[in-house]
Amino acid sequence: MRLLYHFPLSPEGRLVRLALAEKKLQFGAEAVDLNGLPPAVLTLSPRAQVPLLVDEDRTPVAGAGAITEYLEELYPLENLLGTHAAERAETRSLVDWLNTAMARDLTDKLYGEKLLKRAQRNGAPDSRAIRSGLDAIDAYLRWIGAQCDLRRWLAGDQLSLADLACAAQISVIDYLGDIHWQNFPSAKTWYGRIKSRPSFRPLLADSFPGLPPAAHYGNIDF
Amino acid sequence: MRLLYHFPLSPEGRLVRLALAEKKLQFGAEAVDLNGLPPAVLTLSPRAQVPLLVDEDRTPVAGAGAITEYLEELYPLENLLGTHAAERAETRSLVDWLNTAMARDLTDKLYGEKLLKRAQRNGAPDSRAIRSGLDAIDAYLRWIGAQCDLRRWLAGDQLSLADLACAAQISVIDYLGDIHWQNFPSAKTWYGRIKSRPSFRPLLADSFPGLPPAAHYGNIDF
Numbered sequence: 001m002r003l004l005y006h007f008p009l010s011p012e013g014r015l016v017r018l019a020l021a022e023k024k025l026q027f028g029a030e031a032v033d034l035n036g037l038p039p040a041v042l043t044l045s046p047r048a049q050v051p052l053l054v055d056e057d058r059t060p061v062a063g064a065g066a067i068t069e070y071l072e073e074l075y076p077l078e079n080l081l082g083t084h085a086a087e088r089a090e091t092r093s094l095v096d097w098l099n100t101a102m103a104r105d106l107t108d109k110l111y112g113e114k115l116l117k118r119a120q121r122n123g124a125p126d127s128r129a130i131r132s133g134l135d136a137i138d139a140y141l142r143w144i145g146a147q148c149d150l151r152r153w154l155a156g157d158q159l160s161l162a163d164l165a166c167a168a169q170i171s172v173i174d175y176l177g178d179i180h181w182q183n184f185p186s187a188k189t190w191y192g193r194i195k196s197r198p199s200f201r202p203l204l205a206d207s208f209p210g211l212p213p214a215a216h217y218g219n220i221d222f
Numbered sequence: 223m224r225l226l227y228h229f230p231l232s233p234e235g236r237l238v239r240l241a242l243a244e245k246k247l248q249f250g251a252e253a254v255d256l257n258g259l260p261p262a263v264l265t266l267s268p269r270a271q272v273p274l275l276v277d278e279d280r281t282p283v284a285g286a287g288a289i290t291e292y293l294e295e296l297y298p299l300e301n302l303l304g305t306h307a308a309e310r311a312e313t314r315s316l317v318d319w320l321n322t323a324m325a326r327d328l329t330d331k332l333y334g335e336k337l338l339k340r341a342q343r344n345g346a347p348d349s350r351a352i353r354s355g356l357d358a359i360d361a362y363l364r365w366i367g368a369q370c371d372l373r374r375w376l377a378g379d380q381l382s383l384a385d386l387a388c389a390a391q392i393s394v395i396d397y398l399g400d401i402h403w404q405n406f407p408s409a410k411t412w413y414g415r416i417k418s419r420p421s422f423r424p425l426l427a428d429s430f431p432g433l434p435p436a437a438h439y440g441n442i443d444f
Contacts, residue, residue: 062318065314065317066315070311093267093271093285096284
């Protein structure tokens, strides 16, 4: 059986779970404690990278970017990159940007300070960073809305890794209750569409000890 | 003619220049000012991502990760990922790690504070960050050495994107004169081998106004 080691509330682990489920690949999932990775993970991922996928033939693949490219190469059904070179370039360019700019301005400042630091027992949240993250919500949610006013999904008319990478980040910020959806109707339409997919359901059942999700987090109607 | 818009001292731009040259693909290069991207770049890269490659058929590809995957798909000669799925996964996993862990601990703290902030006119360097970056040199240079004591190149017996991504970062730190190579003989052997490749030569001629390179930066014997 294919096995994924992951930290359930992390955007990287969520991206991989969504990609596996969209490709209809069966997998077992083992949640890890970021403060003490199991020896099995450290043996197969010597640089301590999670998520770590161990495929059916025992090939280990560490890190969300490496895993998603590996899945596209080996399991091309339910293509998540696009068909033509220009489409694939646009999808990857969006994923690059979401994983650098949006992660830096928004996700690292909210999920990183409020939840990841607690999971890593890595000191108190930095309130200035949190304020800066809250200020960045507006621009990114408006960007999502504007993009989806033009096309059905972020990279075009098909669901792609760009939607999954973006939703994985948005979902952990939404878990914290930081998004006032009534202010972002177009982004809400996109998120509602992705949240109601079967691939998303397991993510809506995740919970972090001592920090329960916002009340609307698990609802398809939010 | 294929055209690359890039900031010459950035690790991302350097990675792409190395990949293009290793694949023996001809390209023109246009240096950009990070404080004012040319309108041609903003039209083709609306999220202001550089490096930006405009291929011979005018396909635009923005961001180093998207460009290197695009080049592997369209120009598979001089393969930089490896042949088998497990090799390709290991290369991509290394690149992920170098672009997150090494960039965060080392490159962002030295190149980011000393050079990028100046290029972006983005305030004074943070001396605490610089000290933390200097402290991180030892662990990463020893890791490079240990890896290359086991195999010829970072991901195996063939040069790969992992070597190019690592050398691109190391080269900008070496430009600043922060690496005392006599302390890292194995890493020095690896860097000497990559520095003497024809693909590397144009990088050794780069210079940033007001911040000239360390004396040994351009020498093949250093």
